[in-house]
Amino acid sequence: MISQKDIIVSVGAGKNQIPLIKEIRKQGYKCLSFDRNKNAEGFLISDYYAPISSYDFRSIIEYIEKNGFADRLAGVLTRSTGMPVYSTAMIAKHFNLKYITPEIAKLLTDKSLLIRKLNELNIPSPKLIISDGSIPDDVEFPVFVKPSKTIKSHAGMSLCFNEFELKEAIAKAVAVSDNGKANIEEYLTGYDIVSIDFVNNGKIFHVCYLGELNKGKPDFVGAGWYIPPEDFTFAVKKTVHKFVEELSIKNGFFQIATKVSKDFQHAKIYEIHGEIGGDYTSDVFIPSCFDGYNLFKENINFVLGKPLEKTKLKKKCAIIFDCNQKGRYEIACFKGWKELLKFVGTKRQEGIYFCNDD
Known part of the structure; x- marks a missing residue:
C-alpha cells in the first residue's frame, strides 16, 4: 500500500533512464522526470515531466514546489553520470530525501577533487x-x-x-x-575491479564485484565485464571500507572502481560513480549472473528506506563483452576459471585485455 508520498523523481529522461522510469512505475509509484530535451524518450512513459535540464537543480526544485509535488515526493534517483548526480543530491537534501550528500556527490563528479581527497586521507589511490x-x-x-x-x-x-x-x-x-x-x-597496472555497494545508515551493504575488460593501450576503452574470483577482491573490500570510514559516509549507492595489483595485495581507487551503471551491467549482466537481481528496484528500495535484497551468485565464471557497441552484447559462461582465462587469452588477439601489462 503506497502512502500519499507516491512520486519518485527521475533526474534525466533520456533513453538510458528508461529502465529506471519503468521500474519506478512497476513498483506502483508515479514518476516525475526532468530532461532538457523536450522530446526525451522517458517523457513518454513518465506520469509527470518537464523540459528542465538535469544540471539545473534549482529550476527543478522550483518546479516541484510551484506545482504542488513537494509533499508527494518519496525519493529521487538518476542513471546519468556527472552533474545529474550532484543535482540529485541537492534535490534530495532540499526535500529531506535519502541519497548521498552534495559534498560527496561533488567529489564523485570531479576526478581531480576525488583523487586529491583520497591522497590527503591516505586512502589507496594513484x-x-x-x-x-x-x-x-x-x-x-x-x-x-x-x-x-x-x-x-x-x-x-x-x-x-x-x-x-x-x-x-x-x-x-x-x-x-x-x-x-x-x-x-x-599509471597503475593490474586488474580493474569495481565494487558495487550501498551504504545504509553508515553500514556497507555489498552487492557484487565486477571485473572490467578493456581494449588496451593507449586509452584502455572498456570492452566488457566478468565475475572476478575471490582472490581478486580481498584488497578491494579493505579499500572500500577505508573510503566509507574516512569520509564518514552515512548513505549512498557507489560503484567504486579500483586497480588491483597483480599479487592481489593492494587495491587503489581511481574513480567512483554514484549513479546506476550502464554498459549493460545493471540491466543485463548482473541479473543474468545473480539470479535476476534487480539493481533498479534495490535503488528504489534504498531511497525509500526499505530492506535491501542480497545477491545470489548463479553464474560464477561469466563474461559479457562488446558491451560498448549500441545494442550489441554477448554473454559467455564457463565451467571454471581455467576455461575463462583461456577464452580471454584468445580475445587478446582482438585487442581485448584482462589486465594491464607492465
Whole structure:
C-alpha cells in the first residue's frame, strides 16, 4: 500500500533512464522526470515531466514546489553520470530525501577533487598532478591522463611515456573536461575491479564485484565485464571500507572502481560513480549472473528506506563483452576459471585485455 508520498523523481529522461522510469512505475509509484530535451524518450512513459535540464537543480526544485509535488515526493534517483548526480543530491537534501550528500556527490563528479581527497586521507589511490593545460615539470613517466570532470565515461584518456605524448594527451583531456582541467595520474597496472555497494545508515551493504575488460593501450576503452574470483577482491573490500570510514559516509549507492595489483595485495581507487551503471551491467549482466537481481528496484528500495535484497551468485565464471557497441552484447559462461582465462587469452588477439601489462 503506497502512502500519499507516491512520486519518485527521475533526474534525466533520456533513453538510458528508461529502465529506471519503468521500474519506478512497476513498483506502483508515479514518476516525475526532468530532461532538457523536450522530446526525451522517458517523457513518454513518465506520469509527470518537464523540459528542465538535469544540471539545473534549482529550476527543478522550483518546479516541484510551484506545482504542488513537494509533499508527494518519496525519493529521487538518476542513471546519468556527472552533474545529474550532484543535482540529485541537492534535490534530495532540499526535500529531506535519502541519497548521498552534495559534498560527496561533488567529489564523485570531479576526478581531480576525488583523487586529491583520497591522497590527503591516505586512502589507496594513484598519485595525482592536476593540469590546467600546461605541462608540469615533476612528471614521472609513464602516466595516465584523463579529464578531471566529464559526463562521458572513457573520454579523452591516454597513456603517456614522454613529454610529447603528454602534451597531446593534456590537450585532448582538457577539451572534453567540464572544468578545463586534466588529471595526470600515476599509471597503475593490474586488474580493474569495481565494487558495487550501498551504504545504509553508515553500514556497507555489498552487492557484487565486477571485473572490467578493456581494449588496451593507449586509452584502455572498456570492452566488457566478468565475475572476478575471490582472490581478486580481498584488497578491494579493505579499500572500500577505508573510503566509507574516512569520509564518514552515512548513505549512498557507489560503484567504486579500483586497480588491483597483480599479487592481489593492494587495491587503489581511481574513480567512483554514484549513479546506476550502464554498459549493460545493471540491466543485463548482473541479473543474468545473480539470479535476476534487480539493481533498479534495490535503488528504489534504498531511497525509500526499505530492506535491501542480497545477491545470489548463479553464474560464477561469466563474461559479457562488446558491451560498448549500441545494442550489441554477448554473454559467455564457463565451467571454471581455467576455461575463462583461456577464452580471454584468445580475445587478446582482438585487442581485448584482462589486465594491464607492465
